Amino acid sequence: MHIGISGNIGSGKTTLTRLLAKSCGWTPRYESVDDNPYLADFYNDMSRWSFNLQIYFLNKRFQEVVNIRKAKEDVVQDRTIYEDSCIFAPNLHRMGLMSTRDYENYKSLFSLMVSLVQAPDLMIYLQSSIEHLVSNIQKRGREYEEGIRLDYLKGLNELYDEWATNYKDGKILTINVDKLDFENNPQDLSFVIDAINGELGGLFK
DSSP, rough: OEEEEETTTTTTHHHHHHHHHHHHHHHHEEEOOOOOSSHHHHOOOHHHHHHHHHHHHHHHHHHHHHHHHHHSSSSEEOHHHIIIIIIIIIHHEEEEEEEOOHHHHHHHHHHHHHTTTTTSSSSEEOOOOOHHHHHHHHHHHHHHGGHHHOHHHHHHHHHHHHHHHOOOSEEEEEEEEEOOOTTTTTHHHHHHHHHHHHTTTTOOO
16 A cells, blocks of 8 residues: 655645655655755755756665665655645746746656656645745744745645646545644644544545
8 A cells, every 4th residue: 555645835745745655555655855965955046946856756765666666565655756846846847937848858757757756656735825835934944944945835736736636646635734733733643643544535444
């Protein structure tokens, strides 16, 4: 079983990945952030580093999904390959931070890669307001995230909602997290697990 956790920056993907892995006995696969060689440069100069960053993420996530299927174990994954192409790259292109030439090159590479892999058995979209995202980003205090532009975050949120509405590659479960605290409130975590259970036909019983 492969569960993908999707959502904007600060929506709680890593936290939920960790909690589901612990509660359900699944293997967690986390997004590579702290050792990312482009992220800090990107937030300081988005137009210069946008293509480099997206290619880095695409490569890492393609490797990850291939490894997940080879391992043949139950996995919960923090962010998936689909979000890079359907949300992050289009947002950069719309904002004029990625050239059309680079964007088309990127999309061509993504199309080839995604044709070779299988979608998650369930995609979970953590939907969040901008206010909630900003609050979470500020709370965790990552230095490289201090340069995130608000218009960048808003553009991502719009594309996430559009993508989740039109997602056709498998099952998707949308959970609004504005009033949830699944890390500190066991009832909120139980609510999420029950919702997942309902989508997967009683997997956790």
